[in-house]
Amino acid sequence: MLVADFTWTEFAQQLAAGIRSGAIYAGLALAIVIIYRSTRVINFAQGEMATFSTFVCWSLMNHGLSFWAAFPIVLAIAFLGGVAIERTVIRPVENASVLTIVIVTLGLALVLNGLMSLIWGGANRPFDGPFSTRTIDVAGVPISIQDVGIVVVSFVLVGLLALFFRYTKVGLGLRAAALNPASSRLVGVRVGWMLALGWGLAAVLGAVSGMMIAPVLFLDPNMMQTILLYAFAAAVLGGLDSPLGAVVGGILLGVVMTMLERYVGFIGSTLKLPVALLLILVLLLVRPGGLFGHVAVRRV
Amino acid sequence: MRIKLALDILGFVALALLVVFVPHFVADFTAYELAIIGMYFIALLGLSILTGFGGQISLGHGAFMAIGGYTTAILSVDHGVRDLWTIPIAGLVAGAAGLLVGIPALRLSGLYLALITFGIAVSFPQLPKQFDDFFGGTTGIVLGLVSPPFGLDTTPNRWLFYLTWGIALVLLAVAWIFLRGKPGRALQAVRDSEVAAESSGVNLATYKTLAFGISAFYAGVAGALYVMSTAYMNPDVFPIVLSVYLVAALAIGGLDSLVGLIAGAGVIYILQNRSDDVTRWLNHLPILDLNPKQPGMPSVVFGVVLIAVMLALPMGVGGFLRRIFQPLTSRLYSRS
Numbered sequence: 001m002l003v004a005d006f007t008w009t010e011f012a013q014q015l016a017a018g019i020r021s022g023a024i025y026a027g028l029a030l031a032i033v034i035i036y037r038s039t040r041v042i043n044f045a046q047g048e049m050a051t052f053s054t055f056v057c058w059s060l061m062n063h064g065l066s067f068w069a070a071f072p073i074v075l076a077i078a079f080l081g082g083v084a085i086e087r088t089v090i091r092p093v094e095n096a097s098v099l100t101i102v103i104v105t106l107g108l109a110l111v112l113n114g115l116m117s118l119i120w121g122g123a124n125r126p127f128d129g130p131f132s133t134r135t136i137d138v139a140g141v142p143i144s145i146q147d148v149g150i151v152v153v154s155f156v157l158v159g160l161l162a163l164f165f166r167y168t169k170v171g172l173g174l175r176a177a178a179l180n181p182a183s184s185r186l187v188g189v190r191v192g193w194m195l196a197l198g199w200g201l202a203a204v205l206g207a208v209s210g211m212m213i214a215p216v217l218f219l220d221p222n223m224m225q226t227i228l229l230y231a232f233a234a235a236v237l238g239g240l241d242s243p244l245g246a247v248v249g250g251i252l253l254g255v256v257m258t259m260l261e262r263y264v265g266f267i268g269s270t271l272k273l274p275v276a277l278l279l280i281l282v283l284l285l286v287r288p289g290g291l292f293g294h295v296a297v298r299r300v
Numbered sequence: 301m302r303i304k305l306a307l308d309i310l311g312f313v314a315l316a317l318l319v320v321f322v323p324h325f326v327a328d329f330t331a332y333e334l335a336i337i338g339m340y341f342i343a344l345l346g347l348s349i350l351t352g353f354g355g356q357i358s359l360g361h362g363a364f365m366a367i368g369g370y371t372t373a374i375l376s377v378d379h380g381v382r383d384l385w386t387i388p389i390a391g392l393v394a395g396a397a398g399l400l401v402g403i404p405a406l407r408l409s410g411l412y413l414a415l416i417t418f419g420i421a422v423s424f425p426q427l428p429k430q431f432d433d434f435f436g437g438t439t440g441i442v443l444g445l446v447s448p449p450f451g452l453d454t455t456p457n458r459w460l461f462y463l464t465w466g467i468a469l470v471l472l473a474v475a476w477i478f479l480r481g482k483p484g485r486a487l488q489a490v491r492d493s494e495v496a497a498e499s500s501g502v503n504l505a506t507y508k509t510l511a512f513g514i515s516a517f518y519a520g521v522a523g524a525l526y527v528m529s530t531a532y533m534n535p536d537v538f539p540i541v542l543s544v545y546l547v548a549a550l551a552i553g554g555l556d557s558l559v560g561l562i563a564g565a566g567v568i569y570i571l572q573n574r575s576d577d578v579t580r581w582l583n584h585l586p587i588l589d590l591n592p593k594q595p596g597m598p599s600v601v602f603g604v605v606l607i608a609v610m611l612a613l614p615m616g617v618g619g620f621l622r623r624i625f626q627p628l629t630s631r632l633y634s635r636s
Contacts, residue, residue, distance in 0.1 A: 089607055098357065104610050271427075288408075
């Protein structure tokens with residue numbers, strides 16, 4: 001099954017590309033996990049929210065801003081957007097059935113996708129990223145600056161978030177609200193706002209993923225649809241309620257999928273998605289909690 | 301209960317009479333449009349068994365429709381089977397695929413099932429691209445046009461109408477009989493509480509898998525009919541968003557309301573087949589002036605309606621109507 005012309009240099013390049021994709025999946029998977037932990041919702045609109053933010057960035061750059069000038073503005077808009085969505089749309093269905101919540105996030109995805117088509121048109125367009133696609137030489141292996149940049153930005157963001165959750169009072173409140181809303185409310189945590197804050201942070205993570213991957217792909221309203229599926233797979237792989245799991249799952253999935261695509265000729269680029277699906281299916285059957293997650297024990 | 305039974309049968313007969321007489325009063329193209337609505341109705345009927353009664357979410361029913369569609373396309377083009385006979389086969393193939401999905405579904409519930417079936421919807425279109433000499437790839441398969449069999453004296457579109465709604469009536473009756481008896485009660489018990497259902501002796505494995513299989517059968521039949529109407533099959537005939545439309549239409553219409561299902565089928569038809577017109581209709585509003593060729597507006601409208609209905613009427617429009625009319629109907633029932 002292995003492709004004949006195997007070289008270690010190329011293997012290292014594929015590994016780098018895999019980690020690059022993995023960093024994107026990890027960011028989006030982490031967004032899914034944060035929302036799942038705080039509101040027990042799988043956000044099917046996560047991909048569309050990310051693409052929308054990326055379009056905002058594109059518009060700002062079109063108005064003459066540089067990427068790094070637009071970057072914080074986009075993050076702020078994404079954050080406010082995420083908070084607003086939680087407050088207006090998700091909050092009323094908080095205690096509704098799974099089906100209702102899933103339908104609401106799907107409705108959200110439809111609205112955002114339609115708005116993007118309306119505002120920016122459905123055609124795909126190139127997106128000038130902040131990093132050059134020139135390659136640099138790392139220990140004899142040519143790796144593009146863009147790939148390194150994407151991985152660095154994603155990891156810095158994840159690191160900052162980890163510090164925020166671990167060492168700030170708001171972060172502690174967020175964790176408390178997710179773990180035990182009733183008790184947190186009793187000790188003065190404003191649970192409702194914590195949930196909204198969670199959505200805001202998830203939107204920021206998604207926005208960064210979108211802005212990082214857009215230069216690699218083309219920007220169009222459906223850009224994140226397949227990436228969202230990989231992010232779901234990554235989140236399930238790591239365990240839906242584990243942030244560390246989401247990051248590890250994302251990187252793992254990125255590397256495995258890139259290797260399968262390159263070295264297993266039968267899979268190629270078309271069968272990547274079905275294989276990823278099969279992977280999560282098998283994993284869920286063997287280890288329902290994922291690699292790092294906990295299996296929920298149901299009380300009757 | 302006897303009056304409820306009588307009302308159900310009366311409603312069925314009324315629908316059947318409508319099906320017989322409507323084509324005499326409408327234009328040929330309207331008959332075609334109503335036939336397409338009938339196809340979505342069949343798919344929704346199946347989804348209603350699974351989601352409305354069984355409580356299992358499927359975001360992948362577009363893929364089961366596509367499986368039915370491919371079965372019809374491949375059998376009639378590559379093997380010369382008459383399109384009419386491919387319909388039950390398409391249903392069975394899709395049903396078998398549904399059983400296969402149903403088995404892992406036993407162990408997954410709620411959100412995980414939604415994720416997996418969403419994955420099926422997104423990744424299924426890749427298969428025809430990979431195995432293109434069998435499925436026809438992205439170029440697709442061109443079928444012969446539908447023609448009335450047995451020398452019937454009617455137009456192809458009217459024949460499609462009678463065929464679709466005839467099958468829809470049969471499948472409606474089958475679903476009704478199935479849900480009315482023990483299986484229906486068992487499924488609802490599973491929906492309301494798996495643990496309670498299991499401890500009352502309901503075999504979870506059997507009923508969950510069965511519900512998946514049956515509902516995929518319905519989707520397969522609908523897909524087969526749809527491909528006969530388009531006379532063309534490729535991965536874009538059943539786009540990913542169709543799966544979302546199906547669940548959404550079910551939720552808007554009300555999970556287990558017959559009138560709601562027909563209305564939902566109408567909504568899908570407009571979104572899927574007449575999306576240009578939605579923008580054109582909206583342009584009649586004073587504030588709007590949109591280019592009808594610009595996509596997006598139908599999605600926005602549908603998404604907003606979807607969210608609004610979910611927030612305001614969690615039981616869907618059908619459930620809302622039922623609650624309004626409940627004082628009336630319950631008085632009717634109690635007299636028996």
